[in-house]
Amino acid sequence: MRASMTGLMPVLSFPSMGLRIVRVADPVELGRIAADLVVETLGARGSAAFVAATGATPMPVYADLAARARDGSFDASTLRAFQLDEYVGISRTDRRSLTAWFDRSVAAPLGIDDERAVRFDGMADLVEGCRRYDAVAAGGLDLAILGLGPNGHLGFNEPPTGPRAPTRVVHLTPASVRSNARYWGSEDDVPRRAITAGMAQLLSAGRVLLLVTGPHKRDILDAVLHGPVSDDVPASHLRRHPDVVVIADVAALPP
Numbered sequence: 001m002r003a004s005m006t007g008l009m010p011v012l013s014f015p016s017m018g019l020r021i022v023r024v025a026d027p028v029e030l031g032r033i034a035a036d037l038v039v040e041t042l043g044a045r046g047s048a049a050f051v052a053a054t055g056a057t058p059m060p061v062y063a064d065l066a067a068r069a070r071d072g073s074f075d076a077s078t079l080r081a082f083q084l085d086e087y088v089g090i091s092r093t094d095r096r097s098l099t100a101w102f103d104r105s106v107a108a109p110l111g112i113d114d115e116r117a118v119r120f121d122g123m124a125d126l127v128e129g130c131r132r133y134d135a136v137a138a139g140g141l142d143l144a145i146l147g148l149g150p151n152g153h154l155g156f157n158e159p160p161t162g163p164r165a166p167t168r169v170v171h172l173t174p175a176s177v178r179s180n181a182r183y184w185g186s187e188d189d190v191p192r193r194a195i196t197a198g199m200a201q202l203l204s205a206g207r208v209l210l211l212v213t214g215p216h217k218r219d220i221l222d223a224v225l226h227g228p229v230s231d232d233v234p235a236s237h238l239r240r241h242p243d244v245v246v247i248a249d250v251a252a253l254p255p
């Protein structure tokens with residue numbers, strides 16, 4: 001265990017594979033511990049770049065970071081933040097816009113201005129948007145803050161996805177449509193296509209934080225950690241990454 005992890009509670013570790021696991025009591029503790037790691041990873045590096053997922057799971061992390069930004073203990077204003085994914089055909093003013101969610105929960109509260117935020121536009125030239133995103137990401141990503149899909153996806157890298165998949169347009173699987181329906185009302189409200197940061201870009205990040213909460217994530221987290229490394233469970237490719245911290249609550253990772 002690294003000195004920098006002191007104070008965390010690793011319950012399992014596979015040091016040779018670079019993957020550490022922290023079990024937390026609840027989302028508030030998840031937020032605090034993940035925010036500590038974000039500050040540790042990005043804080044001393046003024047121009048560091050990170051990918052920030054939307055979705056329910058990472059919200060406590062951004063709330064904790066926003067509180068630190070307000071009290072002056074964390075200056076995020078010089079960081080560069082990359083959106084993780086966006087639905088196709090959804091404008092920034094649509095209630096389902098993941099770009100707007102990213103702006104509300106990450107860019108605005110952390111004081112990251114337009115020049116330092118890398119966003120998708122679900123209404124623009126999608127191929128060009130993906131190309132531009134990968135060109136900017138090639139400058140180096142220091143951190144990716146990710147949730148885990150019920151089907152093992154990261155972003156919208158739906159199964160099957162290999163580790164070299166670039167940023168691209170994808171079709172959502174039924175599992176993702178179902179799980180996203182809780183945000184927008186019904187499955188009919190969920191767009192069927194999305195742009196996602198590629199697995200290659202996510203796996204290129206210097207460190208990955210994988211955040212997992214709730215009993216409905218228990219089986220898929222078990223598959224990610226203990227099943228075969230397989231394109232059928234895209235997040236299992238994290239087991240080949242040199243620096244991953246999984247932070248899971250007791251519901252997702254029972255003692």
Ligand code: PGA
Pocket residue numbers: 054055056057058147148149150153154155179
């Ligand atoms: P969440 O899960 O929406 O529960 O945060 C992450 C995901 O499905 O990608």
